[in-house]
Amino acid sequence: MRQIFNALLKYKNTSLFLGLLFISLLIVNQRSFYHKSVFSKIGLGISSNFHGVSKGVSEYLNLRKTNVDLVKENNKLKILEIIYLQNQVLKQKTLDTFNFEVVSTKIIKNSFNKANNYLIINKGYEDGVTNDMGVISADGIIGIINQVRAHHSSVISILHQDIKVNVSFKKNGAYGTLSWPGIHPKRMTLDDISTINSVSVGDTIVTGGMSAYFPFGIPIGVVSKFVQPKMEGYYQIEVDLFSNLTQKEFAYVIKNKDLDEIKKLNNDVSN
Amino acid sequence: MFQTNTKSFLQFTFLILLQAFLLNNVNLFGFLNPYIYLLFFITYRFDNNPTLLILIGFVMGFLLDLLSQGAGGHMIASLAIAFLRPYIIQFSFGVNSDVSMGMVRGTSLSNRLLYLAMMVFIHHLILFIVVYFNLKSISVIFKYTFFTTIFSFILLWISLSFFKTRYD
Numbered sequence: 131m132r133q134i135f136n137a138l139l140k141y142k143n144t145s146l147f148l149g150l151l152f153i154s155l156l157i158v159n160q161r162s163f164y165h166k167s168v169f170s171k172i173g174l175g176i177s178s179n180f181h182g183v184s185k186g187v188s189e190y191l192n193l194r195k196t197n198v199d200l201v202k203e204n205n206k207l208k209i210l211e212i213i214y215l216q217n218q219v220l221k222q223k224t225l226d227t228f229n230f231e232v233v234s235t236k237i238i239k240n241s242f243n244k245a246n247n248y249l250i251i252n253k254g255y256e257d258g259v260t261n262d263m264g265v266i267s268a269d270g271i272i273g274i275i276n277q278v279r280a281h282h283s284s285v286i287s288i289l290h291q292d293i294k295v296n297v298s299f300k301k302n303g304a305y306g307t308l309s310w311p312g313i314h315p316k317r318m319t320l321d322d323i324s325t326i327n328s329v330s331v332g333d334t335i336v337t338g339g340m341s342a343y344f345p346f347g348i349p350i351g352v353v354s355k356f357v358q359p360k361m362e363g364y365y366q367i368e369v370d371l372f373s374n375l376t377q378k379e380f381a382y383v384i385k386n387k388d389l390d391e392i393k394k395l396n397n398d399v400s401n
Numbered sequence: 402m403f404q405t406n407t408k409s410f411l412q413f414t415f416l417i418l419l420q421a422f423l424l425n426n427v428n429l430f431g432f433l434n435p436y437i438y439l440l441f442f443i444t445y446r447f448d449n450n451p452t453l454l455i456l457i458g459f460v461m462g463f464l465l466d467l468l469s470q471g472a473g474g475h476m477i478a479s480l481a482i483a484f485l486r487p488y489i490i491q492f493s494f495g496v497n498s499d500v501s502m503g504m505v506r507g508t509s510l511s512n513r514l515l516y517l518a519m520m521v522f523i524h525h526l527i528l529f530i531v532v533y534f535n536l537k538s539i540s541v542i543f544k545y546t547f548f549t550t551i552f553s554f555i556l557l558w559i560s561l562s563f564f565k566t567r568y569d
Contacts, residue, residue, distance in 0.1 A: 141482065142452055143451055143452055143455060143487075146452055146455050146456070147455055147480065147481075147483075147484035150455065150456070150459045150480050151477065151480060153459075154459070154462075154463075154477045155473075155477070155481060157463070157473050157476065157478070158473030158531070159471050161466070161472050161473055162470070162472030162473065164508045164534070165534055167536070168535070204491070286439070344496055347494050370565075400404055
């Protein structure tokens with residue numbers, strides 16, 4: 131204690147000066163807005179520097195935790211990358227393994243008011259169109275090619291009493307055969323659906339995979355009416371088409387790459 | 402002793418009033434104001450209590466700032482000059498620094514000139530640094546310090562001659 135007092139007495143001028151200087155600075159800070167702003171700027175600089183240093187220290191001390199977090203993040207990103215790459219491969223694979231080729235075409239002539247209707251399209255064998263290809267529109271199927279010229283082909287419309295298309299229910303995959311009774315251009319009949327399958331009005335009908343002409347799953351229409359037989363057997367189902375075949379302009383020809391193979395197989399089996 | 406203190410007090414009051422109401426309105430060439438109140442610090446007896454001078458310097462600067470609406474430049478400058486005065490005396494008078502009325506008699510002219518110049522220059526430098534308080538205006542600070550130092554130096558030298566005749 132005595133030493134402290136001695137030291138204070140020894141440096142009494144200096145300590146008095148420093149104390150009074152501190153008081154003066156306080157007074158200056160009070161009296162002048164300009165000086166106040168300068169002081170606060172200096173204070174901000176000092177405190178931000180100090181915080182920068184302490185922040186750096188704490189960051190260094192947290193490096194282990196940060197590394198763990200980064201590794202976790204990397205794992206997540208790696209998984210996403212793998213999924214992304216797989217998707218890319220799958221997409222390419224899907225394109226490669228898709229058995230159908232599509233040729234866009236324009237309908238030149240269309241008929242719908244006869245018992246057996248045909249269409250003419252403006253693509254022929256020079257465009258790669260051959261017999262027995264399916265023709266679809268944006269919202270359903272149109273028919274099957276039966277004659278081919280160099281730049282034109284004729285199409286048997288599904289509004290033809292001889293054509294029968296393999297279709298199935300979208301909800302349960304029950305197979306049946308779609309045909310046109312020859313009355314109304316939007317109304318088709320669906321046969322060969324066994325009564326062991328449940329049917330209700332509004333069920334969606336899509337093309338079935340049994341057909342060599344059309345890929346599986348093209349929406350065709352909905353069930354509008356059905357009659358259940360008294361005994362076990364087959365429903366009598368009426369289907370409304372999605373597409374209005376009286377107003378078609380554009381169509382797509384679908385070429386099944388494996389058509390020859392399937393035909394050969396069919397022949398082998400039947401022989 | 403009592404007489405000396407009374408004299409000092411009167412001198413103190415007179416210098417503050419002179420400075421605040423007359424000399425701060427001189428504005429020579431538009432910006433030069435001499436700071437004659439430094440006379441108190443210059444003529445303060447060398448053997449008097451330096452701690453008391455620090456307190457007096459603080460109070461004097463504070464009063465001057467109050468009277469001239471200053472921010473605190475006079476306060477800090479006079480406080481600093483009161484604190485630094487013993488070192489300046491040592492530096493400028495050397496072995497003669499124990500002569501109690503060194504500024505008025507008993508020392509050589511060159512020593513007195515050096516002492517006066519250093520007191521004025523350091524005081525003015527601190528004063529303008531505090532007033533401008535910005536590193537960007539360092540050239541303005543030095544310009545004002547330089548010219549005001551010359552002006553104050555001349556006036557103080559003239560005033561000191563009155564002291565000399567009175568003490569002779």
